[in-house]
Amino acid sequence: MSQSASSLSSLIWSVADLLRGDYKPSEYGRVILPFTILRRLDCVLAPTKAKVLAEALARQKAGINPEPFLLKIAGVNFVNTSPLDMAKLMGDQDNIATNLNAYIQGFTAPVRDIFDRFRFGEQVDRLRKANLLYQVAEKFVGFDLAPSRVTNHDMGLAFEELIRKFAEAANDAAGEHFTPRDVIKLMVNLLFVEDEDILTPGNPAVRTIYDPTAGTGGMLSVAAEHLLEHNPEAKLRMLGQELNDESYAICKADMLIKGQDIRNIVAGNTLSDDGHAGTKFDYMLSNPPFGVEWKKVEKAVRREHEEMGFAGRFGPGLPRISDGSMLFLLHLVAKMRPAQEGGSRFGIVLNGSPLFTGGAGSGESEIRRYMLENDLVEAIIALPTDMFFNTGIATYVWIVSNRKPDHRKGRVQLIDGSGFWRKMRKSLGSKRREMGDDDIDMITRVFGDFLEGDLLKQTTSDGWHFTTFRRTGEAADEASEDGKVEITPVSRIFRNEDFGYRTITVERPLRDEKGKPVFGQRGKQKGLLQPDPELRDTENVPLTEDVEAYFQREVLPHAPDAWIDESKTKIGYEIPFNRQFYVFEPPRPLEEIDADLAEVMGRISTMIRELAA
Incomplete structure (x- = not known):
């Protein structure tokens, strides 16, 4: 962010000093943001204000919709046909709330919609009741936000910074x-x-x-x-x-x-x-x-x-x-x-x-x-x-x-x-x-x-460490004496089909009281071996593997009478992200674990003897 945009956002946010006590910090933005918009639009329209009002009057007398002509004169995609502006509002302190609302109603519909969505009328009424409306408006009138002084780019950055401040003040609710x-x-x-x-x-x-x-x-x-x-x-x-x-x-x-x-x-x-x-x-x-x-x-x-x-x-x-x-x-x-x-x-x-x-x-x-x-x-x-x-x-x-x-x-x-x-x-x-x-x-x-590769964290004997990215296939750097290298996988590349699988339904025969397989007696099932629902199972076979080869290897050795009901086979996809980056960490040597246990047991024995004494 440019220095001018940063300092401008800080200047505008200083209005919060007026609101403190009457507003919670999480509510500051509900006043500061719409007033910032209002003042910016006020400054943008100021150079063409007189011409716009004159043109509006002339077109209305002629019974013609003035808006297209007014937009052309203003040179932007919005106008305000109210004779008021923010400076004039300051001249009538007793009626500032009424006049402010009337001024906003003078904007073209898309701009009015912004203030409606802000429920700005409610904030104006709240500020009036707290005797803050005139002070806040006066503060904003003091900000020169004319395009000749603040470019669209810097104004946009400053407004983003104000939004960020509002987000931080809103804290937990901001995440939505x-x-x-x-x-x-x-x-x-x-x-x-x-x-x-x-x-x-x-x-x-x-x-x-x-x-x-x-x-x-x-x-x-x-x-x-x-x-x-x-x-x-x-x-x-x-x-x-x-x-x-x-x-x-x-x-x-x-x-x-x-x-x-x-x-x-x-x-x-x-x-x-x-x-x-x-x-x-x-x-x-x-x-x-x-x-x-x-x-x-x-x-x-x-x-x-x-x-x-x-x-x-x-x-x-x-x-x-x-x-x-x-x-x-x-x-x-x-x-x-x-x-x-x-x-x-x-x-x-x-x-x-x-x-x-x-x-x-x-x-x-x-x-x-x-x-x-x-x-x-x-x-x-x-x-x-x-x-x-x-x-x-x-x-x-x-x-x-x-x-x-x-x-x-x-x-x-x-x-x-x-x-x-x-x-x-x-x-x-x-x-x-x-x-x-x-x-x-x-x-x-x-x-x-x-790139496909790993992140190498290298620690030297003097405690200094640094990280580098190593592409898959590159030789690993040797750690310095008394140092170590930790390797963490960062990027892996897969074929699309690597994430696919077939869910096959494995059936086993239904058997009668004598243990003999049961065959169908009617219709399409006549003469066919009947499956036992209680023995039914499913297996997920990777798309990259032959189903029959998988079945011969993984199922038949354990259930020689099983078969696949191909009518129930479904194709599925999942992306087991964490599994692809799992790094196995071997347990500590048994000798180290035994030594730790012996030390702990020794401490416990000492404590028991001390208590007994």
């Missing part, structure tokens, strides 16, 4: 609507690292990026910031949808301040009411709720699944009702631009459940099957625990694309980034760890270069 910036930065790096053309300076590329769970817009903002740092000529159109009113208002305001078309930020539930139906995108990012049931939207989702099938968003299958995160995964897949039109790439944060929950034939397994058999999964990266504001559980970033580079086709890269973190100086809710720039750069390089 704020994604930590370090997580976003990693996801954005992974999203763009393979696209050199758009990151090349001077390339006037135009791309779209979409977030179906936009929250306060952090992912969209960081993506745009990252792109512009590398290529100032590029343009990124940001689109999103958000359910929570306050988060929606913040996101929409952030986009407005950055000069984006705020009509691209839609309110509502993405799963039951897609606000961008039929639209495809170049890039997408999402951090959907973890482990949240989707019962509220079940009727709409099931209807789309059953009536539209693969022509809708949920064709591959539906997860169990207790966790709807995989529905967002399918939603993003449905939003991918066709490969022949350039394709798409997206990143989504999920908990561990989508990796393995559900056996063959279940909704979760069928979704994984669709993703892997269509070669959509590029990589899955395990994040450290304690990374989010409201949960400490293990989380994973999925990178999904329908335009894989040739060297990635048919492959999935698993990266264990759980050890790449540093302890935060101050915890924020459940967030106790963060990823530093070095951590993010290491994971980005391992992904971008499609």
